[in-house]
Amino acid sequence: xxxxxxxxxxxxxxxxxxxxxxxxxxxxxxxxxxxxxxxxxxxxxxxxxxxxxxxxxxxxxxxxxxxxxxxxxxxxxxxxxxxxxxxxxxxxxxxxxxxxxxxxxxxxxxxxxxxxxxxxxxxxxxxxxxxxxxxxxxxxxxxxxxxxxxxxxxxxxxxxxxxxxxxxxxxxxxxxxxxxxxxxxxxxxxxxxxxxxxxxxxxxxxxxxxxxxxxxxxxxxxxxxxxxxxxxxxxxxxxxxxxxxxxxxxxxxxxxxxxxxxxxxxxxxxxxxxxxxxxxxxxxxxxxxxxxxxxxxxxxxxxxxxxxxxxxxxxxxxxxxxxxxxxxxxxxxxxxxxxxxxxxxxxxxxxxxxxxxxxxxxxxxxxxxxxxxxxxxxxxxxxxxxxxxxxxxxxxxxxxxxxxxxxxxxxxxxxxxxxxxxxxxxxxxxxxxxxxxxxxxxxxxxxxxxxxxxxxxxxxxxxxxxxxxxxxxxxxxxxxxxxxxxxxxxxxxxxxxxxxxxxxxxxxxxxxxxxxxxxxxxxxxxxxxxxxxxxxxxxxxxxxxxxxxxxxxxxxxxxxxxxxxxxxxxxxxxxxxxxxxxxxxxxxxxxxxxxxxxxxxxxxxxxxxxxxxxxxxxxxxxxxxxxxxxxxxxxxxxxxxxxxxxxxxxxxxxxxxxxxxxxxxxxxxxxxxxxxxxxxxxxxxxxxxxxxxxxxxxxxxxxxxxxxxxxxxxxxxxxxxxxxxxxxxxxxxxxxxxxx
Numbered sequence: 001x002x003x004x005x006x007x008x009x010x011x012x013x014x015x016x017x018x019x020x021x022x023x024x025x026x027x028x029x030x031x032x033x034x035x036x037x038x039x040x041x042x043x044x045x046x047x048x049x050x051x052x053x054x055x056x057x058x059x060x061x062x063x064x065x066x067x068x069x070x071x072x073x074x075x076x077x078x079x080x081x082x083x084x085x086x087x088x089x090x091x092x093x094x095x096x097x098x099x100x101x102x103x104x105x106x107x108x109x110x111x112x113x114x115x116x117x118x119x120x121x122x123x124x125x126x127x128x129x130x131x132x133x134x135x136x137x138x139x140x141x142x143x144x145x146x147x148x149x150x151x152x153x154x155x156x157x158x159x160x161x162x163x164x165x166x167x168x169x170x171x172x173x174x175x176x177x178x179x180x181x182x183x184x185x186x187x188x189x190x191x192x193x194x195x196x197x198x199x200x201x202x203x204x205x206x207x208x209x210x211x212x213x214x215x216x217x218x219x220x221x222x223x224x225x226x227x228x229x230x231x232x233x234x235x236x237x238x239x240x241x242x243x244x245x246x247x248x249x250x251x252x253x254x255x256x257x258x259x260x261x262x263x264x265x266x267x268x269x270x271x272x273x274x275x276x277x278x279x280x281x282x283x284x285x286x287x288x289x290x291x292x293x294x295x296x297x298x299x300x301x302x303x304x305x306x307x308x309x310x311x312x313x314x315x316x317x318x319x320x321x322x323x324x325x326x327x328x329x330x331x332x333x334x335x336x337x338x339x340x341x342x343x344x345x346x347x348x349x350x351x352x353x354x355x356x357x358x359x360x361x362x363x364x365x366x367x368x369x370x371x372x373x374x375x376x377x378x379x380x381x382x383x384x385x386x387x388x389x390x391x392x393x394x395x396x397x398x399x400x401x402x403x404x405x406x407x408x409x410x411x412x413x414x415x416x417x418x419x420x421x422x423x424x425x426x427x428x429x430x431x432x433x434x435x436x437x438x439x440x441x442x443x444x445x446x447x448x449x450x451x452x453x454x455x456x457x458x459x460x461x462x463x464x465x466x467x468x469x470x471x472x473x474x475x476x477x478x479x480x481x482x483x484x485x486x487x488x489x490x491x492x493x494x495x496x497x498x499x500x501x502x503x504x505x506x507x508x509x510x511x512x513x514x515x516x517x518x519x520x521x522x523x524x525x526x527x528x529x530x531x532x533x534x535x536x537x538x539x540x541x542x543x544x545x546x547x548x549x550x551x552x553x554x555x556x557x558x559x560x561x562x563x564x565x566x567x568x569x570x571x572x573x574x575x576x577x578x579x580x581x582x583x584x585x586x587x588x589x590x591x592x593x594x595x596x597x598x599x600x601x602x603x604x605x606x607x608x609x610x611x612x613x614x615x616x617x618x619x620x621x622x623x624x625x626x627x628x629x630x631x632x633x634x635x636x637x638x639x640x641x642x643x644x645x646x647x648x649x650x651x652x653x654x655x656x657x658x659x660x661x662x663x664x665x666x667x668x669x670x671x672x673x674x675x676x677x678x679x680x681x682x683x684x685x686x687x688x689x690x691x692x693x694x695x696x697x698x699x700x701x702x703x704x705x706x707x708x709x710x711x712x713x714x715x716x717x718x719x720x721x722x723x724x725x726x727x728x729x730x731x732x733x734x735x736x737x738x739x740x
Contacts, residue, residue, distance in 0.1 A: 056071050087643040266296040399547065622697060666731065
């Protein structure tokens with residue numbers, strides 16, 4: 001073990017480049033790049049959101065990143081970058097980077113530096129002792145959509161096949177599980193059908209619960225490049241930045257979107273604005289759907305959504321009369337108590353009007369994190385690597401044969417979802433937890449609960465760039481990880497495009513890539529032989545190509561990282577074919593009307609809408625919505641808060657948006673300090689008095705840790721995704737007392 005660690009630490013200190021030279025005896029992990037000429041440039045996709053922008057990283061004569069600029073030739077961003085992209089290198093130089101493993105001293109209670117040998121020995125001895133005392137499935141991990149695909153796959157395979165974990169999940173559950181499940185049930189596979197060119201080729205773009213102006217600004221720039229004079233419709237309770245820029249804002253009641261979408265389908269049938277030939281040839285379940293929709297009359301829909309009937313008819317008119325209609329959604333849909341059926345109601349609209357498979361159309365889920373798509377395919381949580389099924393003996397045997405392991409090493413049971421793992425800690429079923437590149441103590445719904453149940457864990461390991469996150473501060477052991485730009489691998493963006501992350505900076509101190517850490521853990525655990533072929537991220541990529549072959553996500557035709565970069569990223573599918581000529585850089589799915597179900601037909605899926613689990617009442621009269629605060633903020637702020645530039649572009653402290661009518665009634669003036677309370681906790685904020693929120697509603701940005709003290713732990717029954725965007729609260733001036 002010691003020589004391997006020494007090789008890794010020695011090898012990782014060399015100069016940077018995209019041309020990698022391996023040292024013998026280091027299991028391929030110590031990638032020592034050859035020296036570059038002065039003023040060289042490397043290309044790397046950004047590691048923040050799912051847009052997948054390409055950046056030019058400018059290097060000094062030693063190959064170390066010194067600056068960056070946007071890549072003008074990349075088909076995603078076309079020379080543009082958002083504030084986070086321009087500041088992507090800054091978090092790497094933060095003063096609170098973890099530079100050595102940290103182990104909590106039981107005598108002092110403090111995290112103290114230890115060697116990698118001690119860290120790995122402690123990791124293995126404590127976790128194996130937990131399994132010995134509480135059973136093989138008493139360990140779990142919570143991972144991320146922020147690490148590269150090869151690391152995700154190695155982690156999932158190591159944990160499930162090597163360490164005997166059954167229950168694993170990632171923070172993709174918090175943002176994209178709904179879309180994953182909705183597509184899988186409706187189309188037969190998790191397959192976002194669109195390409196970014198559709199932003200520019202639509203006659204009508206309908207955004208449901210999406211605010212791309214803030215959350216995905218480069219995508220919004222693509223919308224602004226549309227020369228077809230499109231209708232831009234925003235369906236959102238709040239008058240967001242995107243709604244302000246739209247041609248039509250539909251301010252429905254929170255969480256009434258499912259009723260609205262069914263009502264629109266009802267009106268489209270009444271108008272005869274459905275593509276019956278397409279429906280007959282390419283779908284199942286339409287007659288049952290039509291019968292179900294009969295109850296969603298304009299009168300009912302207007303009553304339940306709070307919208308005038310004229311608004312419903314105008315929306316139906318847009319969908320019925322425009323040749324190319326694209327439907328776009330993100331967290332406003334995904335983070336709901338009936339999110340999967342809401343996403344499928346959007347899919348149903350696209351199917352019944354034939355708005356799929358053609359330019360400028362589609363039922364299009366906008367992904368959140370930079371590699372949530374990679375996590376959905378290769379995280380090895382609910383789906384077996386490559387979109388296979390843990391419950392299928394045929395699938396398990398196929399995957400095992402590719403990996404060169406015994407089929408019996410692959411579990412046949414379904415993993416628990418994130419919320420079920422948290423519940424498992426509470427009940428004592430989970431006693432050891434490994435958290436990788438996420439910040440559960442900040443971001444999990446009903447935040448107060450996690451610190452309480454953390455005390456029930458025997459051992460908590462956090463693997464991160466920083467020891468200052470709320471979760472790392474609770475850890476027994478912290479493993480120092482390299483960040484974006486300090487390692488290599490693949491990210492998959494919202495339009496299924498594989499992009500390459502290049503190593504352009506040295507990780508500080510003894511920090512290692514997540515890939516290297518997972519390999520070290522495998523050796524220390526005693527299952528390293530399982531992963532001998534995983535010699536480097538690119539070697540792992542070749543294994544994943546084999547797993548993708550003949551799956552809907554097939555990318556077996558890619559010739560390597562350089563090929564991806566030469567093509568400007570490559571969208572899956574990209575199978576091996578006799579034709580070796582370059583494929584088009586923009587490719588959408590379902591142009592032939594064939595879906596990924598067994599009969600090649602898409603499915604209409606639907607359920608009766610259900611009320612919100614926690615409704616406002618006399619004591620808690622407001623409904624709280626949460627979301628992205630500004631384009632300069634990202635998730636829990638562990639990286640964006642490291643940048644002086646980004647901090648200047650974002651609010652410095654927590655705020656709450658309140659309608660002027662409510663503010664006047666409660667005696668709240670702009671910038672007053674107020675307290676927002678729920679049944680679970682409270683948060684102090686300053687008031688932003690604005691008509692962008694409707695009376696009886698509040699909005700708070702998710703980036704501040706106090707917000708999740710308030711949120712209500714409701715979960716969609718199909719995707720297990722939390723409903724962050726609807727809970728009952730009160731608000732009062734800071735000095736007043738709450739009597740509820």
